[in-house]
Amino acid sequence: MAHVTNVRIRSAGHHVIASNAxxxxxxxxxxxxxxxxxxxxxxxxxxxGLHGHSPKHNSLLAGLPAADYERLLPHLEFVEMxxxxxxxxxxxxxxxxxxxxxxxxxxxxETADGASSETAVIGYxxxxxxxxxxxxxxSLNRAFxxxxxxxxxxxxxxxxxxxxxxxxxxxxxxxxxxxxxTQMAHTVACNRHHTIGQQLCRWLLLSLDRLPSNKISMTQDxxxxxxxxxxxxxxxxxxxxxxxxxxxxSRGQITVVDRSGLEAQIxxxxxxxxxxxxxxxVAHR
Numbered sequence: 001m002a003h004v005t006n007v008r009i010r011s012a013g014h015h016v017i018a019s020n021a022x023x024x025x026x027x028x029x030x031x032x033x034x035x036x037x038x039x040x041x042x043x044x045x046x047x048x049g050l051h052g053h054s055p056k057h058n059s060l061l062a063g064l065p066a067a068d069y070e071r072l073l074p075h076l077e078f079v080e081m082x083x084x085x086x087x088x089x090x091x092x093x094x095x096x097x098x099x100x101x102x103x104x105x106x107x108x109x110e111t112a113d114g115a116s117s118e119t120a121v122i123g124y125x126x127x128x129x130x131x132x133x134x135x136x137x138x139s140l141n142r143a144f145x146x147x148x149x150x151x152x153x154x155x156x157x158x159x160x161x162x163x164x165x166x167x168x169x170x171x172x173x174x175x176x177x178x179x180x181x182t183q184m185a186h187t188v189a190c191n192r193h194h195t196i197g198q199q200l201c202r203w204l205l206l207s208l209d210r211l212p213s214n215k216i217s218m219t220q221d222x223x224x225x226x227x228x229x230x231x232x233x234x235x236x237x238x239x240x241x242x243x244x245x246x247x248x249x250s251r252g253q254i255t256v257v258d259r260s261g262l263e264a265q266i267x268x269x270x271x272x273x274x275x276x277x278x279x280x281x282v283a284h285r
Contacts, residue, residue, distance in 0.1 A: 053078065053101045053102060053150050053152075054101075055069075055072075055073065055076055055099065055101075055152045056069075057101040057102070057124060058099040058100060058101050058124055058125075058126075058127075058151075058152065059124060059125045059126070060099060060125075060126060060127055060172050060173070060176060061099050061152070063168070063172055064168050064169060064172070065168050068162075068167065068168050068169055071162070072154065072162065072169075075154050075155065075158045076099075076152040076153070076154055077152065077153050077154070078150065078151075078152055079098075079150065079151050079152070079153050080148075080150060081098075081100070081102075081103035081105075081145045081148060081149050081150055081151050082145065082148055083145055083146070083147065083148040083217075084144075084145065085144075085145045086142060086143065086144050086145075087105070087128065087143045087144075087145065088128075088129075088139050088142065088143040089139070089142050090108075090109070090110060090138075090139055090140060090141055090142045091138050091139065092138060092139055093138055093139075093156075094129045094131060094132055094139055094156055095155065095156055096129065096153040096154060096155055096156060097127055097128065097129030097132050097133075097153065097154055097156060097159045098127060098128040098129060098151040098152075098153045099126075099127050099151060099152045099153070099154070100122060100123055100124055100126065100127070100128065100149070100150075100151045101124055101149065101150050101151055101152065102124070102149030102150045102212075103123070103145060103147055103148060103149030103150055103151055104121060104122070104123045104145070104146050104147035104149070104207065104210050104211070105121070105122045105123075105128050105143050105144065105145055105146065106118050106120075106121055106122075106143075106144045106145075106146040106226060107119050107120045107121070107122070107128075107141040107142070107143060107144075108141055108142045108143075108144055108226070109140075109141055109142075110142060115228065116142075116225055116226070116228065117191070117225075117226065117227065117228030118187070118203070118226040118227065118228075119141060119184050119187055120141075120180055120183045120184050120187065121146075121183070121206050121207065121210070122180070122210075123147075123209070123210025123211075124210060125176075125210070126176050126179070126180065127173065127176060128143050128151075129156070129159070130173065130176070130177045130180060132156045132159055132160060133159060133160060133163040133170075133173055134177060146207075146218070146222070146226070147207070147210070147211065147216075147217070186269060189269070190202055190266075190269050191227075191228070194266065194269065195237075196227070196229055196233045196234070196236075196237050197237040197240060197241065197265065198265055198266045198269070199227055199229075200223070200227070200234060200237045200238065200241070201241070201262045201263075201265040201266045201270070202266045202269055202270050203223065203226065203227060204216065204247070204254065204256060204262060205259070205262055205263065205266070205270050206270075208256060208259065209274075214255060214256040214257075214259070215253060215254070215255050215256075216253070216254045216255075216256070217252060217253050217254075218252065218253075218254060219252045220234045220235055220238065238254070241262075241265075244261065245257060245258060245261070246258045246261040246262055246265075247262075
């Protein structure tokens with residue numbers, strides 16, 4: 001079976017812009033630069049050099065009280081997240097945690113023979129790197145960028161120190177970790193009890209929840225690797241969904257035409273997960 005490592009792209013490194021260097025990006029606008037340096041917050045105009053992104057586009061960072069957010073801000077670095085990049089291999093110690101804004105990361109479990117399957121997906125609602133604060137040390141999964149975008153990263157040592165303070169950040173990360181475990185449990189059940197067509201529907205919906213449009217750029221080979229099934233099975237399932245008018249697939253791009261139709265295919269699994277996931281992440285607010 002082909003596996004994800006066949007399509008791995010090793011980048012030379014993330015393009016990084018430190019948060020405390022934002023004023024330099026706006027040197028021509030003295031007023032904005034003064035506001036950024038004085039308040040240590042990121043004003044909307046100051047984000048022109050950050051592709052319109054703010055740390056608060058991540059739900060966890062947006063949920064922090066002002067004092068906690070301001071304390072973290074100087075330690076955040078804005079990074080590009082290129083499609084196909086592996087930001088951490090299983091068994092490695094993560095040097096950074098990533099608060100995602102406009103990207104999606106897939107957590108993959110790989111067997112000794114090279115087979116793989118997706119155990120969870122993370123987008124703007126969460127963080128890649130819970131292993132850092134849970135005391136487990138090395139990552140249990142490979143973290144693979146399946147949708148390009150951006151993130152704000154923070155050094156592992158800084159995150160550990162902030163987590164040890166307790167308070168809002170610790171509570172948010174513990175809730176997110178529980179939500180992540182819930183997603184993993186649903187993934188196991190779905191893979192065991194549902195058809196490949198239903199698994200594909202669930203995979204599409206989880207991706208859509210973290211994207212700004214109804215279009216998903218992904219080859220059938222990669223989807224098959226993430227689901228841990230044969231490519232031919234994905235091709236057959238995608239063709240059936242297209243024949244039913246639920247999706248349109250062409251040259252590596254899937255357009256969801258009827259989202260409610262996809263939800264009907266996997267109603268119990270997806271709806272239940274969505275409610276549990278949302279409940280865990282918004283209960284603190």
